[in-house]
Amino acid sequence: MKKLFYNLSYFIKEAKTTIKLNAMSNFFSFLSTGLIFFILAMVISGWWISNQVVAAIQGEAEISVYYVERIDNIGAAQLVERIKGIDGVRETRLVNESEAYRRMVEVLGKDARVLEYFDENPFSPFIEVKIQIEEMSAVLRELGTISGIDYVRDNREILDKIQNIAQILKVIGYLVITAVGITTLVIISHIIRMGINDNKEQINTLRLMGAPEGFIGFPFLLEGLTITIGGGVLASALAAVALNYVYAQVAGPLPFIPLPSREDLTSNLIVLIMSLSAVLGIAGSIFGLTSAKRN
Amino acid sequence: MIEAKGVFLRYSEGTMALKNINLKIEAGELIYITGPSGSGKTSLLKLFMGVEYPTEGALEVLGQSMNKNQYAKISQLRRSIGPVFQEFRLINGRTALENVILGMRFLDIPSGQLKVNAVNAIKKVGLEHKAHSLVENLSWGECQRIAIARAVARKPALILADEPTGNLDKDNALNILELLTSFKDKNTAVVITTHATHLIERDINARYIQMSKGSINYERLGIAINEETIL
Numbered sequence: 242m243k244k245l246f247y248n249l250s251y252f253i254k255e256a257k258t259t260i261k262l263n264a265m266s267n268f269f270s271f272l273s274t275g276l277i278f279f280i281l282a283m284v285i286s287g288w289w290i291s292n293q294v295v296a297a298i299q300g301e302a303e304i305s306v307y308y309v310e311r312i313d314n315i316g317a318a319q320l321v322e323r324i325k326g327i328d329g330v331r332e333t334r335l336v337n338e339s340e341a342y343r344r345m346v347e348v349l350g351k352d353a354r355v356l357e358y359f360d361e362n363p364f365s366p367f368i369e370v371k372i373q374i375e376e377m378s379a380v381l382r383e384l385g386t387i388s389g390i391d392y393v394r395d396n397r398e399i400l401d402k403i404q405n406i407a408q409i410l411k412v413i414g415y416l417v418i419t420a421v422g423i424t425t426l427v428i429i430s431h432i433i434r435m436g437i438n439d440n441k442e443q444i445n446t447l448r449l450m451g452a453p454e455g456f457i458g459f460p461f462l463l464e465g466l467t468i469t470i471g472g473g474v475l476a477s478a479l480a481a482v483a484l485n486y487v488y489a490q491v492a493g494p495l496p497f498i499p500l501p502s503r504e505d506l507t508s509n510l511i512v513l514i515m516s517l518s519a520v521l522g523i524a525g526s527i528f529g530l531t532s533a534k535r536n
Numbered sequence: 537m538i539e540a541k542g543v544f545l546r547y548s549e550g551t552m553a554l555k556n557i558n559l560k561i562e563a564g565e566l567i568y569i570t571g572p573s574g575s576g577k578t579s580l581l582k583l584f585m586g587v588e589y590p591t592e593g594a595l596e597v598l599g600q601s602m603n604k605n606q607y608a609k610i611s612q613l614r615r616s617i618g619p620v621f622q623e624f625r626l627i628n629g630r631t632a633l634e635n636v637i638l639g640m641r642f643l644d645i646p647s648g649q650l651k652v653n654a655v656n657a658i659k660k661v662g663l664e665h666k667a668h669s670l671v672e673n674l675s676w677g678e679c680q681r682i683a684i685a686r687a688v689a690r691k692p693a694l695i696l697a698d699e700p701t702g703n704l705d706k707d708n709a710l711n712i713l714e715l716l717t718s719f720k721d722k723n724t725a726v727v728i729t730t731h732a733t734h735l736i737e738r739d740i741n742a743r744y745i746q747m748s749k750g751s752i753n754y755e756r757l758g759i760a761i762n763e764e765t766i767l
């Protein structure tokens with residue numbers, strides 16, 4: 242270990258020389274590693290985001306009950322009481338037209354100007370019903386038996402859809418992780434073998450003088466690590482820019498989508514990509530070193 | 537230091553390079569191995585370094601028995617050897633000094649000592665003015681000296697020099713031999729192979745081994761073997 246430390250500058254110099262020797266291949270390896278890490282980063286953030294959205298929507302477990310127009314305020318109040326009595330309902334509240342309007346103004350923010358084009362309030366009053374998520378179907382069935390209810394808007398459909406997307410992204414995520422792993426290992430082990438091949442004479446000389454394999458291999462490990470860490474940095478930078486862009490696109494016009502915090506997402510993603518690149522860099526180099534030794 | 541008992545070496549494609557070698561080399565000895573081309577001098581040194589292994593017989597070098605499947609131990613053993621290769625094996629793109637330092641980096645030498653040792657060794661071979669030249673720009677004789685410097689800087693127990701006089705004119709060859717033999721001391725044995733029997737000093741303290749067709753043909757202490765003495 243001490244040896245490793247005091248020879249570090251030698252190892253770095255060696256790694257640099259080896260990289261320069263095949264500058265083009267090393268550069269393209271770095272580039273392709275960076276790009277596949279970036280693809281991975283995008284799939285994983287899609288997966289994380291959809292998971293988060295599902296969790297957020299599930300947490301709400303709220304349905305909106307719209308009632309027929311002829312029901313007046315008193316009738317509505319009765320309806321509220323009736324619904325409150327259903328098993329699985331936690332809370333009910335009547336949201337009148339003006340509150341519905343106010344809420345939409347809040348949601349739209351500065352885009353609320355579009356609402357000014359309406360001559361009168363386009364929103365209907367409704368009953369906001371908070372329920373226990375497990376009781377969703379039972380509650381919906383019960384609501385179906387009550388007269389005067391126009392329709393019920395639940396978020397089950399959209400929940401199912403997002404859940405599906407999350408599921409698909411998860412599968413794609415695993416596939417992409419596997420692909421990225423294999424590709425990186427192949428790229429790195431090949432570039433290492435190439436470096437070893439180009440330095441065959443020198444390596445043999447070092448072996449003849451009794452240099453341990455670790456001493457001989459370490460510069461190549463550094464070479465592999467440089468490529469993957471470089472690729473990781475490139476992917477992280479691209480991912481940060483891409484997420485920034487996506488958030489700017491989504492958060493403005495679709496503010497009600499409960500996205501996870503961009504900072505958290507980005508930093509988690511960077512930690513993941515960088516650890517993955519370090520692990521793959523080391524594994525790929527060791528792979529290359531051992532396979533070159535066999536020949 | 538080195539003990540060979542009935543050692544044979546057959547290369548994989550069939551050549552029997554060494555036949556029934558029995559040899560004992562002690563610490564502090566100076567050994568000249570002579571013999572015509574193809575007689576097995578390099579092969580013998582390869583056995584001493586663990587580049588090849590005896591096909592038959594027993595060989596021990598610095599207490600290590602030389603068998604296959606002992607790579608880690610043989611690698612360790614090589615760290616106690618100062619090899620001067622027939623074709624130098626200096627590393628291009630590096631200065632003479634860097635080459636000498638590189639030969640020591642993986643030995644138990646404190647980092648602060650590396651450069652000091654290297655500079656001293658280069659001084660001993662008389663090339664301090666070339667220390668910072670790239671080795672590919674050095675002449676044949678200079679490369680030979682740097683290769684020697686790299687070997688001796690390692691403070692080896694055993695110096696193995698293969699054909700160090702090859703391609704050198706008489707004066708240079710004599711200089712190199714004199715230089716190499718000067719590294720013999722009570723702890724360090726020096727083994728030199730050479731074609732140039734006429735150049736070897738009749739060193740009373742040296743042992744002369746004449747090889748022919750893979751066997752030790754003649755061995756004696758103190759007096760050089762000339763072509764005449766063989767016949």
Ligand SMILES: Nc1ncnc2c1ncn2[C@@H]1O[C@H](COP(=O)(O)OP(=O)(O)OP(=O)(O)O)[C@@H](O)[C@H]1O
Nearest residue numbers: 547548549551553572573574575576577578579580
């Ligand atoms: N790697 C090898 N594979 C097969 N045969 C070999 C190998 N190396 C050497 N030989 C053969 O072994 C015999 C001894 O070779 P060696 O190199 O030991 O001779 P030498 O005495 O060093 O010769 P020179 O004076 O020319 O250096 C020769 O016949 C040679 O062809």
Ligand SMILES: [Mg+2]
Nearest residue numbers: 577578622699
């Ligand atoms: Mg030879």
